[in-house]
Amino acid sequence: MGARLFAVIDTLDAMTSDRPYRKGLSFDVDKAEIQSMSGTQFDPAAVRIFLETEPVLRNMVSLKCGAADILMAR
Incomplete structure (x- = not known):
């Protein structure tokens, strides 16, 4: 199951x-997809697990993309 979850998260x-x-595309x-x-x-x-943890994953993507924007501004 770990590898199957990794496949979904890696795609995200x-x-x-x-x-x-x-x-990059939006979370939605x-x-x-x-x-x-x-x-x-x-x-x-x-x-199903991906959908159940959507709030956490959405926050992680937001942080990742925000960090990229900060680094690009430097």
Whole structure:
């Protein structure tokens, strides 16, 4: 289960991160994409846990993206 959860969280991190070729996507866009892949790319139980911990993950993404903005301003 740990690896299955990691797959979901790693996808969230990758999609919300800025890349040289695109800006990071919003948490809500990523959430919808992860939900749509439940049962195909992701274990439905892992997606359920992702949804249950949404407030914590949303905060983590906000902190990560905010830290990136601060570093870029320097």
